[in-house]
Amino acid sequence: GIQVEQSPPDLILQEGANSTLRCNFSDSVNNLQWFHQNPWGQLINLFYIPSGTKQNGRLSATTVATERYSLLYISSSQTTDSGVYFCAVEQPDSWGKLQFGAGTQVVVTP
Amino acid sequence: GAGVSQSPSNKVTEKGKDVELRCDPISGHTALYWYRQSLGQGLEFLIYFQGNSAPDKSGLPSDRFSAERTGGSVSTLTIQRTQQEDSAVYLCASSLHHRAKPRGTGRIAEQFFGPGTRLTVL
Numbered sequence: 001g002i003q004v005e006q007s008p009p010d011l012i013l014q015e016g017a018n019s020t021l022r023c024n025f026s027d028s029v030n031n032l033q034w035f036h037q038n039p040w041g042q043l044i045n046l047f048y049i050p051s052g053t054k055q056n057g058r059l060s061a062t063t064v065a066t067e068r069y070s071l072l073y074i075s076s077s078q079t080t081d082s083g084v085y086f087c088a089v090e091q092p093d094s095w096g097k098l099q100f101g102a103g104t105q106v107v108v109t110p
Numbered sequence: 111g112a113g114v115s116q117s118p119s120n121k122v123t124e125k126g127k128d129v130e131l132r133c134d135p136i137s138g139h140t141a142l143y144w145y146r147q148s149l150g151q152g153l154e155f156l157i158y159f160q161g162n163s164a165p166d167k168s169g170l171p172s173d174r175f176s177a178e179r180t181g182g183s184v185s186t187l188t189i190q191r192t193q194q195e196d197s198a199v200y201l202c203a204s205s206l207h208h209r210a211k212p213r214g215t216g217r218i219a220e221q222f223f224g225p226g227t228r229l230t231v232l
Contacts (some may be wrong), residue, residue, distance in 0.1 A: 041199060045223075
């Protein structure tokens with residue numbers, strides 16, 4: 001099956017800093033989603049981005065499908081950005097099931 | 111509008127007992143997925159429903175696991191004779207559209223997740 005690798009595994013930021021999270025995948029995909037898992041375990045949708053660039057407030061994402069990677073940018077980080085960020089791709093020739101990466105644990109300190 | 115809801119939020123059971131976990135998808139969403147999140151395995155797919163049928167059950171770990179969906183809406187995941195390794199958070203997701211067939215290009219929609227059910231098997 002498709003492999004999804006996220007880096008870095010852990011990230012500690014001071015409030016106000018910018019950061020970039022990366023997601024590499026091993027095959028062409030029909031769909032890619034970024035999620036933020038908050039401390040209560042809820043997966044919150046950030047982006048649905050099989051290709052191209054999107055922005056939502058302080059967050060933006062870029063997927064280069066031909067090179068099989070996606071980037072999530074966090075600007076002017078806040079303590080509420082803490083949590084685990086997951087990249088998930090839809091497996092090719094599937095019924096839409098998502099294959100998740102291992103996640104990036106982000107801690108934003110005041 | 112209302113998101114995906116799951117119940118119970120927490121379930122503690124004894125080894126060998128059966129449990130039922132419920133998922134209410136977003137109204138009108140035809141596709142429904144079950145995943146589980148455990149410390150050792152991360153987030154993994156279990157089963158996919160298109161309407162009331164399940165064309166992809168490839169992620170169910172054993173025959174102790176089963177699921178059904180009725181009325182194209184509510185789904186129930188049943189685990190029989192629970193084992194300690196079943197302890198995990200069980201997540202349900204729904205999406206507005208589904209793929210017409212595995213190799214089709216159809217419109218694929220974003221998946222939205224519920225808050226999960228934390229299952230602890232003692």
